[in-house]
Every structure is written in structure tokens, then in C-alpha cells.
Amino acid sequence: MTDFPGAPTGPGDGRRLRVLAAMSGGVDSAVAAARAAEAGHDVTGVHLALSANPQSFRTGARGCCTIEDSHDARRAADVIGIPFYIWDLADRFRADVVDDFVAEYAAGRTPNPCLRCNEKIKFAALLDKAIALGFDAVCTGHYATVVVNADGSRELHRASDAAKDQSYVLGVLDERQLAHAMFPLGDTLTTKDEIRAEAARRGLSVAKKPDSHDICFITDGDTQGFLARRLGTAEGDILDEDGKRLGTHSGAYGYTVGQRKGLRLGVPAADGKPRYVLDISPVNNTVTVGPAExxxxxxxxxxxxxxxxxxxxxxxxxxxxxxxxxxxxxxxxxxxxxxxxxxxxxxxxxxxxxxxxxxxxxxxxxxxxxxxxxxxxxxxxxxxxxx
Known part of the structure; x- marks a missing residue:
């Protein structure tokens, strides 16, 4: 039996592991599951149902949590020849990712929901359930590498291909979670086109499926509109660095530090240069803008x-x-x-x-x-x- 770098190991190198492959319905997770199975591990595929109404999440090229994605994941599992299940984690996802996302914006902060999903869902809720069921590892299609040291401790490293590295959104994983993490794509110097070609060779229909983008639970890509529907509108002032009123907004939560577009200011800057969001104050519902420097x-x-x-x-x-x-x-x-x-x-x-x-x-x-x-x-x- 072959193995690959970063795979969790037991008392002996190359032992057959029980692996739960998280299959989003995309090409990366499908190829990762196929590589784990090809390495000789006992692989079971699982798709996470993260919405009580999957049609409310993005569809087509922009999704990762839709009904179409669950079908794509099932078809990939059938081709690989592994068992496949759908697990309902919608309540946990709503509480730990969606509600957290809304609360952070309401407090004037800019969260990263993908990072929170990895921390709270894929390597907490999913991993805990997997371990309880007797699995040794959770396998995903992330581009990162787990290195096993001589003393058995594990380290998370960047992917071999820096252009595809996703270690940033995995930086929340602790040592226990790393001990049960498997990233079969992270140590391969292959381009995304080569991953797609591999998927095609394996007969996986997701080989040509476009990558998902943006935030899966915001159906139309309108973050400000999504937040307004949950937090309501609250008109406030847009100020310059001296406190002069330049315009109004419908909710300070709809802005992030460094934002340039969408300010809709009627008064041009004295120097004619663009203005950016410098500060967001949820206490007095103001947004302060100023020059890039x-x-x-x-x-x-x-x-x-x-x-x-x-x-x-x-x-x-x-x-x-x-x-x-x-x-x-x-x-x-x-x-x-x-x-x-x-x-x-x-x-x-x-x-x-x-x-x-x-x-x-x-x-x-x-x-x-x-x-x-x-x-x-x-x-x-x-x-x-x-x-």
C-alpha cells in the first residue's frame, strides 16, 4: 500500500486508516478522496448539508453548499467506489458561522467565514463526529501539508505550490486536529488544470466544474444586502478625518476598513484622490473615510x-x-x-x-x-x- 506526505500514521508507517472524506461537490475534494482511496485507505465520503434550505445557498459556479453540489459529490463517490452519506450540520453552521458573521459585522469587524467554518465545522463538529464513529482522519481538498516529526508531533505547512496554498484558512487548527487531518493535494506541485485533468482521467464529472467563489451563504453576492436583511437599516453619517459630514449610509455594518467602492459620496476630496474607509464605529453608527496613506x-x-x-x-x-x-x-x-x-x-x-x-x-x-x-x-x- 502506498501513502502520501501528511497522512496521519499509527504505530506503523503505511497502515490502513479509516478516512472520512469531506466532499463539497467540487473537483479538489473529489480528487483528494480518490487519492486517499488509491493510497489504500478505507474511505467514506460525506457531504455536509449546511443549510436547512439548500436552494437558499449559491448555485452553479458560485456555490459549495447546494443541492447540485450534493449530487455532484455523490456521483464522484460512486465513481471512486466509496460509501457516501449526507450529514446535516445546518444548525451548527448557522450558529457558528452565519450568526458569528452577522455579529462580527454588527460590532464593526470584518470576519472570515471560511476560516471559521474550518475551525468550527470541518475540524470540530465533523471531526468530533468522525472520531466518535471510529474514523482515524478527516480528508479534505485543501492545499496545505501536514508534516509528521520524528517524535510523532505534527506541523502544518504551506502547500508545495504557493499559488494554491490555503494554509491561511487552516491556521486555526490545533495540534489535536492536525493529528487527524489529511490533505492529499497539499504536497503536489500540480496546477489546477492538472488536477482537473486527473479528475477527468478518473472519470469524475466535476473535472470541468468551475471553482466556488465568495461566501456560500450569501446567495446573490450582496454582503451589504444580506446584513441589512438581518440587522435592519440604520442611517448614519459618513465623516472625513476632521469629523465633517460628507454623506450618509444605511448601516455602518455594511463597510469594512480599506473599502473604496460603494461609498457614494457627493463631495469630492480636496486633492481629487480616492477616499477609503478608515474606521467604523458601531457605537455612534458612523463611518470615517480618508486618503489611502x-x-x-x-x-x-x-x-x-x-x-x-x-x-x-x-x-x-x-x-x-x-x-x-x-x-x-x-x-x-x-x-x-x-x-x-x-x-x-x-x-x-x-x-x-x-x-x-x-x-x-x-x-x-x-x-x-x-x-x-x-x-x-x-x-x-x-x-x-x-x-
Missing amino acids: ALDVTALTAIRPRWCGTAPDGAGPRTYTAQLRAHGDDVPVTAELADGELSVRFTGGAVRGVAPGQAVVLYDGTRVVGSATIATTERSPRAAASA
Whole structure:
């Protein structure tokens, strides 16, 4: 029997594992399940029903939680030759992901629902149920790598292909979850076209299915409209850095720090340059806008740290790189853990447009050290002066 890097191992290398393959209905998860089965593991496919009304989630190319997706996942499982089930996690998804998403925006923060879904659904609710049923691992189509050290401990690393790396949204996984995680696509230097070609060779009908995009539970892609339907409209002022009223909005929750589009300001800036959202205040329902340079941030404080392994000790700041959004670049930082909070300082210069509520994920080379939720930011002297 063959194995692949990152697969959980037992007392002996290459033992046959009971694997639960999370099958979204897309090409990546289908190929991941097929590779796990081909490696000789005892694989069962499962599709997660995340909505009480699946037709309310996106359809076609933009979905990942629809009735069509469940059918696609079932057909892929039939071709692979593995058992297949649909598990209803709609109530848990609504409470842990959708309601959290709404609450975070209402508080003036910008959450990442995909990261929360990985933390609370795929590697908490799903994994706990899988372990209770006797499975050894949960397999997904994420592009990341689990490295098993000589002492049996595990580390999460970036995918071999940096262009497809998804370790950022997996940075919430702890050591226990990593011990039961399997990412068969993460250690292969293959392009997405090659993954699709592999799916076609395997006879999987999802080979040509477009990738899903955006947020699965917002059916029309209108985040502001989605929030308005749940939070209601609340007209407030859009202000400049000096507190001058420039316009109005229908709800401060509909904005995020760094946003440029959709401000609909009737008064042009004196310098003629674009204005961006600098601050959101749910307390007085105002949105403050200003020039791009006012977004420059030199440091941040993050809460609720989660470590992919042993937590760093509190013996002073350490040097890492950090990623601040799913497709963002690495930036050099120093980070220090104290009293349960993470203090991060950007050592390569100011970073623009960092929004509270987003995740900061720390890396040591390709290894994911851990993640935390951004609570506050510290602006550069120039940005602070202009704001």
C-alpha cells in the first residue's frame, strides 16, 4: 500500500486508516478522496448539508453548499467506489458561522467565514463526529501539508505550490486536529488544470466544474444586502478625518476598513484622490473615510490565539512572517504573546488596510505557527496625523 506526505500514521508507517472524506461537490475534494482511496485507505465520503434550505445557498459556479453540489459529490463517490452519506450540520453552521458573521459585522469587524467554518465545522463538529464513529482522519481538498516529526508531533505547512496554498484558512487548527487531518493535494506541485485533468482521467464529472467563489451563504453576492436583511437599516453619517459630514449610509455594518467602492459620496476630496474607509464605529453608527496613506498600520493586537502545536513562550518577541488575508503576501513581523493576547509589529514597513476581525496567521518559514483575531491596530505617525 502506498501513502502520501501528511497522512496521519499509527504505530506503523503505511497502515490502513479509516478516512472520512469531506466532499463539497467540487473537483479538489473529489480528487483528494480518490487519492486517499488509491493510497489504500478505507474511505467514506460525506457531504455536509449546511443549510436547512439548500436552494437558499449559491448555485452553479458560485456555490459549495447546494443541492447540485450534493449530487455532484455523490456521483464522484460512486465513481471512486466509496460509501457516501449526507450529514446535516445546518444548525451548527448557522450558529457558528452565519450568526458569528452577522455579529462580527454588527460590532464593526470584518470576519472570515471560511476560516471559521474550518475551525468550527470541518475540524470540530465533523471531526468530533468522525472520531466518535471510529474514523482515524478527516480528508479534505485543501492545499496545505501536514508534516509528521520524528517524535510523532505534527506541523502544518504551506502547500508545495504557493499559488494554491490555503494554509491561511487552516491556521486555526490545533495540534489535536492536525493529528487527524489529511490533505492529499497539499504536497503536489500540480496546477489546477492538472488536477482537473486527473479528475477527468478518473472519470469524475466535476473535472470541468468551475471553482466556488465568495461566501456560500450569501446567495446573490450582496454582503451589504444580506446584513441589512438581518440587522435592519440604520442611517448614519459618513465623516472625513476632521469629523465633517460628507454623506450618509444605511448601516455602518455594511463597510469594512480599506473599502473604496460603494461609498457614494457627493463631495469630492480636496486633492481629487480616492477616499477609503478608515474606521467604523458601531457605537455612534458612523463611518470615517480618508486618503489611502491614512490606512498605514505599523502594529496590531490580536486576541483568541490558536496554535498549530506548542504555544510560544512569553520570553520576549520572536521573528516571523505574517499573512493578513487569504490571498495576501507574507510580511516580516515580530510577535509576542502576553496575557493571552498577541502583539504583532511590522518590521518591514507599514501595512495598509488591516481590518479588525480578520485573522493574522504567523509563519516560521513554511510552517504555520498559529493564528489570532485582529482586535486593534496602531497607525503609523503619518497615518495617525492625517486621520
